[in-house]
Amino acid sequence: MKLPPSRDAAWTPRIRRSQPRITATACKKTNTLKLTNWWKETYSAPPTIAMEVDHMETCKEMVSSGFGYAIIPDIVLNESEDMYRLQLRTKHGEPILRKSWMIYRKESLHISLIKAFVDFIKAQKLM
Incomplete structure (x- = not known):
């Protein structure tokens, strides 16, 4: 597992506007409001959503193949996968959790x- 350069609450992931987000409809339904609020407090421009897929596993495979990034629950990831992972946090350092x-x-x-x-x-x- 690759770790971010800093684990403190003030560190913000650098997502370039041109980087496409890949979303999974199953994930989108459960966390839409939390992710929307997080994005708005973190970035000034809306995300570039390039693709929407039906399954989180498909979303993960597309990221693995270099098509973009995704915001998915950690349960979808395996420790053995060579993926960059980052726990999303609010501007106050609180983790964004899924019910x-x-x-x-x-x-x-x-x-x-x-x-x-x-x-x-x-x-x-x-x-």
């Missing part, structure tokens, strides 16, 4: 392994 949900059926709590996992997550105050 995630744990779902389960109430009846599943009768299975000891599922109940133990749900109890563990609740104890961590993650839900």
Whole structure:
């Protein structure tokens, strides 16, 4: 994994206006407002969105092939991939996070392994 030159909150990724962004429709639906606000507070010009693809995996492959950059969830990336990664942060240094949900059926709590996992997550105050 390649790291940015600085990890402090004031460091801003340098994206040239001419660099095309590749978006995935699945990603676009979940983070549109957060990313729009981040972009507006970070850059004065709107992004150049060159392509929109259906799947995040396709988006990642297009970036890997040199067609542009993408803003995608870290879960799509593997540690072994040689991609430059950067945690997006607000101008105040707060990370931009994606909401995630744990779902389960109430009846599943009768299975000891599922109940133990749900109890563990609740104890961590993650839900």
